[in-house]
Amino acid sequence: MSKFLNLIAGTALASTLIAAPALAEKYGLGRPATPDEVAAWDLDVAPDGTGLPVGSGDVFTGEEVFAEHCAICHGDFAEGVDNWPKLAGGMDTLDHEDPLKTVGSYWPYLSTTWDYVNRSMPFGAAQTLSPDDVYAIVAYILYSNDLVDDEFVLSNENFLEVELPNAGGFIIDDRDTAEAHFWKAEPCMSNCKDKVEITMRAAVLDVTPEEEGAEEAAAPAEEAAAPVEEAAAPAEEAPVEETVVAMVIDEELAKKGEKVFKKCKACHQVGDGAQNKTGPVLNGIVGASVGAVEGFKYSKAMKELGETGATWTPEEMAAFLTKPKAYLKKTKMSFAGLKKEKDIAAVTEYLKTFQN
Amino acid sequence: MTMSFNGKPSRRAFLKGAVAAGGTVAGASVAKAAGDPLITEVQEWASATGEGVDATPYGLPIEFESDVVRRNVEWLTADTISSINFTPIHALDGTITPQGCAFERHHSGAIELRKEDYRLMINGLVDTPLVFTYEDLERFPRENHVYFCECAANTGMEWAGAQLNGAQFTHGMIHNMEYSGVSLRTLLEEAGLDAAGDLKDKWVYVEGADASSNGRSIPMEKALDDVLVAFKANGEALRKEHGYPVRLVVPGWEGNMWVKWLRRIEVTNQAIESREETSKYTDTLEDGTSRKWTWVMDAKSVVTSPSPQSPIKHGPGPLVVTGLAWSGRGSITGVDVSLDGGITWQEARLGAPGTDKALTRFYLDINWNGEEMFLQSRARDSSGYVQPTKAELREVRGLNSIYHNNCIQTWWVKANGEAENVEVS
Numbered sequence: 001m002s003k004f005l006n007l008i009a010g011t012a013l014a015s016t017l018i019a020a021p022a023l024a025e026k027y028g029l030g031r032p033a034t035p036d037e038v039a040a041w042d043l044d045v046a047p048d049g050t051g052l053p054v055g056s057g058d059v060f061t062g063e064e065v066f067a068e069h070c071a072i073c074h075g076d077f078a079e080g081v082d083n084w085p086k087l088a089g090g091m092d093t094l095d096h097e098d099p100l101k102t103v104g105s106y107w108p109y110l111s112t113t114w115d116y117v118n119r120s121m122p123f124g125a126a127q128t129l130s131p132d133d134v135y136a137i138v139a140y141i142l143y144s145n146d147l148v149d150d151e152f153v154l155s156n157e158n159f160l161e162v163e164l165p166n167a168g169g170f171i172i173d174d175r176d177t178a179e180a181h182f183w184k185a186e187p188c189m190s191n192c193k194d195k196v197e198i199t200m201r202a203a204v205l206d207v208t209p210e211e212e213g214a215e216e217a218a219a220p221a222e223e224a225a226a227p228v229e230e231a232a233a234p235a236e237e238a239p240v241e242e243t244v245v246a247m248v249i250d251e252e253l254a255k256k257g258e259k260v261f262k263k264c265k266a267c268h269q270v271g272d273g274a275q276n277k278t279g280p281v282l283n284g285i286v287g288a289s290v291g292a293v294e295g296f297k298y299s300k301a302m303k304e305l306g307e308t309g310a311t312w313t314p315e316e317m318a319a320f321l322t323k324p325k326a327y328l329k330k331t332k333m334s335f336a337g338l339k340k341e342k343d344i345a346a347v348t349e350y351l352k353t354f355q356n
Numbered sequence: 357m358t359m360s361f362n363g364k365p366s367r368r369a370f371l372k373g374a375v376a377a378g379g380t381v382a383g384a385s386v387a388k389a390a391g392d393p394l395i396t397e398v399q400e401w402a403s404a405t406g407e408g409v410d411a412t413p414y415g416l417p418i419e420f421e422s423d424v425v426r427r428n429v430e431w432l433t434a435d436t437i438s439s440i441n442f443t444p445i446h447a448l449d450g451t452i453t454p455q456g457c458a459f460e461r462h463h464s465g466a467i468e469l470r471k472e473d474y475r476l477m478i479n480g481l482v483d484t485p486l487v488f489t490y491e492d493l494e495r496f497p498r499e500n501h502v503y504f505c506e507c508a509a510n511t512g513m514e515w516a517g518a519q520l521n522g523a524q525f526t527h528g529m530i531h532n533m534e535y536s537g538v539s540l541r542t543l544l545e546e547a548g549l550d551a552a553g554d555l556k557d558k559w560v561y562v563e564g565a566d567a568s569s570n571g572r573s574i575p576m577e578k579a580l581d582d583v584l585v586a587f588k589a590n591g592e593a594l595r596k597e598h599g600y601p602v603r604l605v606v607p608g609w610e611g612n613m614w615v616k617w618l619r620r621i622e623v624t625n626q627a628i629e630s631r632e633e634t635s636k637y638t639d640t641l642e643d644g645t646s647r648k649w650t651w652v653m654d655a656k657s658v659v660t661s662p663s664p665q666s667p668i669k670h671g672p673g674p675l676v677v678t679g680l681a682w683s684g685r686g687s688i689t690g691v692d693v694s695l696d697g698g699i700t701w702q703e704a705r706l707g708a709p710g711t712d713k714a715l716t717r718f719y720l721d722i723n724w725n726g727e728e729m730f731l732q733s734r735a736r737d738s739s740g741y742v743q744p745t746k747a748e749l750r751e752v753r754g755l756n757s758i759y760h761n762n763c764i765q766t767w768w769v770k771a772n773g774e775a776e777n778v779e780v781s
Contacts, residue, residue: 025545026545026546027495027496027546029488029492029495029496029546030478030486030487030488030489030492030546030547031486031487032484032485032486032487033477033478033479033485033486033487037477037487038477038479038485041477041479041563041619041620042479042480042620042622043569044561044563044571044622044628044630045628046624046626046627046628046629047626047629048626050626073434082434083431083433083434083435084434084435094640094644094645094646094756095642095643095644097755097756098756099640099644099756101635101640103635106635106646107634107635108629108634109629109634111629112629112630112631112634112635115628115630115631116630116631119569119571120463120464120567120568120569120570120631123437123438123464123567124464124567126464126567126568126569127567127569169644169645169646170634170638170645170646170647170648171645171646171647171648172647172648172649173647173648173649173650173651173652174647175647175650175652175654178752179744179752181748182654182741182742182743182744182748183739183740183741183742184740184742185740187692187701187734187736187742188701189692189700189701189702190699190700190701191699191700192698192699192700192701193698193699193781195699195781196696196697196698196699196730196780196781197780197781198768198778198779198780198781199778199779199780199781200517200518200778200779201518201768201776201777201778201779202518202519202520202521202664202776202777202778203521203776203777205517205518205519207429207431207519207520208429208519208520208521208522208525208664209427209428209429209430209525211423211427211665278435278437332435
């Protein structure tokens with residue numbers, strides 16, 4: 001039992017709190033949950049394995065599933081892309097400055113990894129993985145952390161045999177004792193120290209966001225100028241592009257592109273009823289003006305690019321998709337990029353099939 | 357004005373008055389009387405009419421207050437969908453946070469969940485697993501309480517050093533609202549706790565309906581104490597970003613446990629040790645071991661004005677120093693303010709006596725001499741806890757803690773009235 005519970009249990013408060021719930025008044029509200037309903041929602045997995053479904057997955061399958069569903073944000077080797085969490089590495093860094101906390105270096109229980117992947121991932125498509133896929137992904141994450149070899153198969157049967165390196169690295173909240181000196185009968189009121197000197201200034205780092213109020217004051221002038229440029233750009237280029245696009249569609253290539261598009265789906269929607277999500281709707285994107293999807297809040301950089309009259313020609317799309325951050329350093333799109341040229345061609349072809 | 361016999365102003369008198377008013381408008385523009393033209397000249401708003409009652413069925417703050425908004429720090433997270441923004445505490449007064457500018461923290465974005473589609477399940481070690489609709493919840497006896505909700509990461513960016521220049525950014529992961537809802541105890545008892553046996557070592561696991569499926573384990577003692585299943589805040593429905601239609605309120609404990617879009621409450625015999633209670637919201641100490649289950653928010657305070665976003669613009673003379681104080685262990689009993697970086701302290705005036713696990717407003721009315729100040733505030737709570745300095749905290753916890761930074765904040769107010777976030781010896 002936790003220290004917190006011990007503390008509380010010793011007080012009079014606790015004894016009233018936990019007293020005789022049998023006497024509690026019932027209101028007869030609600031209805032019994034069916035076993036199927038409970039099964040559908042009660043998915044959590046505890047450290048002792050309670051809640052784990054039957055299943056298994058190996059490292060090799062895990063690598064494939066991970067590449068398809070997770071690598072966009074977490075990197076092919078679970079090393080993390082941009083600010084997205086790193087899942088591997090950081091062993092023995094917890095007592096260093098800026099420790100690297102990963103599944104391997106920090107997480108105490110493997111159940112937490114299984115449970116989180118199963119219930120909350122992939123980002124934007126949660127609860128779409130099969131139990132076997134989840135076992136495989138977790139096996140791959142263990143492998144990425146050098147905790148198992150490439151032959152390893154994780155299943156509900158051997159699950160509890162895996163102990164994570166930092167399992168013993170946690171203590172229960174001990175502020176009441178370790179920080180007992182913060183409870184002071186008489187805090188100092190005068191002559192509390194000899195002198196006061198500045199030891200660090202926030203202005204030196206300068207990481208504070210600018211106030212929008214100031215930006216907004218300047219914005220109307222820019223906005224007023226923008227429509228003129230936008231009106232000019234489509235008139236010159238867009239209609240030509242669109243006609244070309246509409247005429248040639250390589251059905252086979254588009255079909256391959258549909259598979260590639262799975263990597264984009266977490267953030268982008270296409271087709272009827274598509275809505276802006278993390279990324280804008282991509283209907284009619286090939287040939288469209290840059291940064292012009294209605295209602296989508298673009299990065300400043302993308303908006304500015306759009307204001308130059310730039311257009312998503314297949315060539316520009318290819319350049320962007322190869323390495324988005326290299327194409328436009330401050331784009332919001334956190335996707336690392338498509339490595340294969342044929343994937344880019346395929347996904348572009350697939351996108352051509354969705355017109356506005 | 358002459359009255360007619362029935363007591364109403366006569367039509368004739370009314371017309372005479374209108375002529376007289378018109379005369380003033382013309383006279384003022386010709387004569388150019390000495391003084392403030394806002395007073396000596398009839399302003400447009402004093403002459404023409406304003407908006408009718410049908411103009412704004414639900415009002416937003418007037419346009420002149422458009423800078424009093426939530427802000428986020430772009431570099432903090434990979435994506436705004438899983439991120440946090442900050443309450444503009446530097447520009448607010450009193451203690452209640454308006455919902456529209458109260459900070460948001462989502463792990464998978466703010467979802468839209470209709471009341472009609474809302475279901476709350478209680479399962480696990482209960483006599484009868486139950487499902488409630490929103491309407492069911494409205495039929496249980498209701499309670500009203502004001503509580504603060506503070507993210508465990510509030511002030512977290514300041515662990516290693518002064519980083520962000522503004523009380524909004526250093527201390528704005530907090531809001532304080534009046535909640536209306538049903539006590540969690542009532543709902544647990546409706547499902548029946550006999551099946552759980554001895555309640556002392558039992559837990560409830562609470563979980564949200566959004567894609568992050570955010571879930572946290574809460575000891576049964578707390579669950580049966582003051583936890584609320586809330587559906588109104590400050591008198592009206594919860595906002596989408598705060599968990600509409602139903603969220604959990606866990607008074608005094610870290611904001612992550614205040615599960616939004618609450619969909620399930622499971623009585624368990626162990627902590628689930630979910631991602632948000634192991635890999636996150638744990639505090640790594642200098643030797644590499646980490647504290648877990650650090651639920652309660654320590655006593656803390658901050659001067660909200662003057663501060664970097666709220667500089668002194670009026671020069672020397674009367675100055676209102678004000679700020680907020682709170683404690684997850686009970687009520688605020690006092691706040692001390694230092695103008696010299698902690699050498700001397702004086703007791704501030706509380707706007708109202710501190711209440712349990714809610715924000716307390718404090719004021720120190722001074723006659724500023726126009727010299728630089730190192731403004732600090734220090735909260736004291738009903739448990740006897742005194743808000744520590746950053747040095748005192750680092751001595752115990754090191755530099756890698758991230759969460760639960762409740763140190764004394766210093767604003768360096770310069771002679772020109774501008775303020776900066778600094779650390780002092």
